[in-house]
Amino acid sequence: MADKNDKDSKLVGLLAQFDDPDSLISACNEARLAGYKAMDAYSPFPVHGIDPAIGIQRSLLPFLVFCVGFGACFAGLGMQYYTNAADWSPIFPGYAFKISGKPLFSFPANIPVTFEIIVLSSAFATFLGMWGLNKLPMFSNPLHRISRFKRATNDKFFLMIETKDENFNRSETESQLNQWGAVAIEECRQDLTDNQLPSWVRLVGLLGVFLLMLPPVMIFRNMGMTSRSPRLHVVPDMDWQHKEKTQVLSPVMENGEYLFTDERAMRKPVDGSIARGQLEVDSEMYRGVKKDYKAAANSAKTNARLVSASIEDKEDAPVEPDQADQAEDVSMWMTQFPEGVTVDQAFVERGQQRFNIYCSACHGYDGNGNGLVNQRAMALGANGQAQWTAAKSMHDATVKDDSKNPLGRIFDTITNGRNTMGPYGAQIPAEDRWAIVAYVKALQETGIQPATASTETDGADEEKQTDADGGSDKEEKTS
Numbered sequence: 001m002a003d004k005n006d007k008d009s010k011l012v013g014l015l016a017q018f019d020d021p022d023s024l025i026s027a028c029n030e031a032r033l034a035g036y037k038a039m040d041a042y043s044p045f046p047v048h049g050i051d052p053a054i055g056i057q058r059s060l061l062p063f064l065v066f067c068v069g070f071g072a073c074f075a076g077l078g079m080q081y082y083t084n085a086a087d088w089s090p091i092f093p094g095y096a097f098k099i100s101g102k103p104l105f106s107f108p109a110n111i112p113v114t115f116e117i118i119v120l121s122s123a124f125a126t127f128l129g130m131w132g133l134n135k136l137p138m139f140s141n142p143l144h145r146i147s148r149f150k151r152a153t154n155d156k157f158f159l160m161i162e163t164k165d166e167n168f169n170r171s172e173t174e175s176q177l178n179q180w181g182a183v184a185i186e187e188c189r190q191d192l193t194d195n196q197l198p199s200w201v202r203l204v205g206l207l208g209v210f211l212l213m214l215p216p217v218m219i220f221r222n223m224g225m226t227s228r229s230p231r232l233h234v235v236p237d238m239d240w241q242h243k244e245k246t247q248v249l250s251p252v253m254e255n256g257e258y259l260f261t262d263e264r265a266m267r268k269p270v271d272g273s274i275a276r277g278q279l280e281v282d283s284e285m286y287r288g289v290k291k292d293y294k295a296a297a298n299s300a301k302t303n304a305r306l307v308s309a310s311i312e313d314k315e316d317a318p319v320e321p322d323q324a325d326q327a328e329d330v331s332m333w334m335t336q337f338p339e340g341v342t343v344d345q346a347f348v349e350r351g352q353q354r355f356n357i358y359c360s361a362c363h364g365y366d367g368n369g370n371g372l373v374n375q376r377a378m379a380l381g382a383n384g385q386a387q388w389t390a391a392k393s394m395h396d397a398t399v400k401d402d403s404k405n406p407l408g409r410i411f412d413t414i415t416n417g418r419n420t421m422g423p424y425g426a427q428i429p430a431e432d433r434w435a436i437v438a439y440v441k442a443l444q445e446t447g448i449q450p451a452t453a454s455t456e457t458d459g460a461d462e463e464k465q466t467d468a469d470g471g472s473d474k475e476e477k478t479s
Contacts, residue, residue: 009189012142013038013162014173015149016182021047024157027180028053031161034176038165042149042158064129065122072121076114081105139197142190160188284338286430287415288408293332333408341431343438351439354432358424367394367443389420400444410437 018024021043028041032055041050085104086094096104131137143149143160152158159182161173177185233239244251244265250258251265260267280286283293337343356365364370369391377388392399399405412418414433415425428436 008193009191011163011170012188012190013160013168014170014177015143015146015186015188016159016161016177016180017148017184017186018157018159018181019183021050021157023181024159025049025053027159027177027182030176030180031159035167036161036165038162038168040160040162042152042160044153044155044157047157059133061126061129061133065125068125069118069122072118073114075121076117077107077110079117080110080113140191142188145191146186146188148184148186280430282338284334284408285340288334288411289332290334290408330404330406330409333406333412335402335406335408337407337434337438341434347435348438348442350432351435351437351442354428355436355439355443358428359436362391363394364391367440369393392421394440394443395447407437407441410440 016027018027024041024043025047028039028050031039032053037055039054041047041054043050082089083094085096087096098104148156149158159177161168161177167173174185246266248265250260250263253259283289284291341347360371361373362369362371364374371391374388374391377386378390380386381388394400411433413421414428414436415423417423425433
């Protein structure tokens with residue numbers, strides 16, 4: 001029964017206890033047929049058929065979520081349209097930014113954001129709607145004051161008919177519950193002081209609201225002020241690190257001097273450092289230099305740092321680069337293709353492809369030095385508009401001479417450049433450079449003569465032909 005007097009509480013309803021789920025379902029059906037609507041059933045486990053027995057209608061939550069999601073769809077599209085395609089509002093104008101003639105608003109491009117807004121809004125509608133339809137939160141439940149009701153989570157079944165039902169009558173309802181098989185009936189009363197919050201809860205709530213107002217007040221205050229202190233950065237996101245960015249001055253020490261003498265924060269790579277996977281110690285494959293050549297490091301056109309790793313006797317004193325240029329020792333260069341390189345038709349065709357990409361612009365597709373870049377530069381040079389050194393012909397006698405220009409030297413020329421020709425080692429892998437060497441040697445075997453020589457020969461032939469034709473004409477006239 002009630003814990004307090006009737007003056008301090010009010011009757012909420014009658015709670016009837018049943019011993020099995022079948023009795024509960026039967027009593028719920030009888031109560032529904034009797035016209036009761038404000039009632040609820042409690043059981044320790046789900047009971048099939050209890051929902052239609054007590055007349056539970058389909059929940060409004062799906063309809064509520066659909067309405068919120070439908071509205072969020074238009075809200076998401078409208079927000080994106082307003083921010084990206086409308087600038088007519090004088091208070092919060094959008095930013096109608098035209099990019100390459102693209103439309104200001106494109107429906108497909110705005111679908112992802114709209115979808116996320118629908119999902120987020122529907123999730124909030126589901127969560128908050130469930131709380132509202134279930135009348136949560138409840139500060140107290142009068143059923144918890146009835147000791148018998150604790151067995152609702154164990155082995156007993158209960159039916160609660162509330163007083164707010166229009167058919168509720170204290171004596172008549174109790175009599176009906178007894179007729180429907182209730183083994184016990186108790187009044188459910190609510191203490192009139194249950195809905196009153198303690199005074200300390202109100203104080204804590206007011207204090208929390210006051211504290212929540214402090215951050216926005218401080219933000220608006222600092223927006224119109226200047227300060228020498230750095231801004232408060234709650235989430236750094238690695239914005240400030242113990243490092244120096246590129247293209248900035250070197251840090252200054254306490255004594256006022258720069259940390260680095262060149263006054264730059266950027267540091268050059270350490271001398272002798274090699275990138276991972278680029279320790280090219282095979283001098284034959286990567287530099288065209290014989291392995292047993294001890295003076296390989298003397299060449300100004302080879303990488304002395306890497307070549308020295310393949311030299312057996314490292315105690316030999318290197319020669320200065322300019323001295324090496326004055327007297328080049330061609331015996332250091334490879335006269336054959338290195339091990340691992342198979343020269344076949346596919347390899348030569350690969351070299352032709354690479355030659356046409358990187359070399360033909362100056363040397364021409366036939367290797368005569370008549371590439372489009374060379375032709376244009378020579379034309380500008382003839383008019384005094386540029387200075388240009390004519391590209392070397394692959395069919396020149398000095399280039400074709402294997403004793404003066406062996407395979408390794410051609411490979412080195414492609415890698416490091418020579419005279420006015422620039423290096424291509426960074427653009428072309430070593431295997432492709434050897435493929436170009438193979439194609440150059442194949443091109444030289446075709447016997448194509450340089451363009452200049454062929455032109456002079458053609459001119460001489462034309463003069464002879466002209467003289468012959470003229471002589472024949474004279475003979476005809478004479479005859």
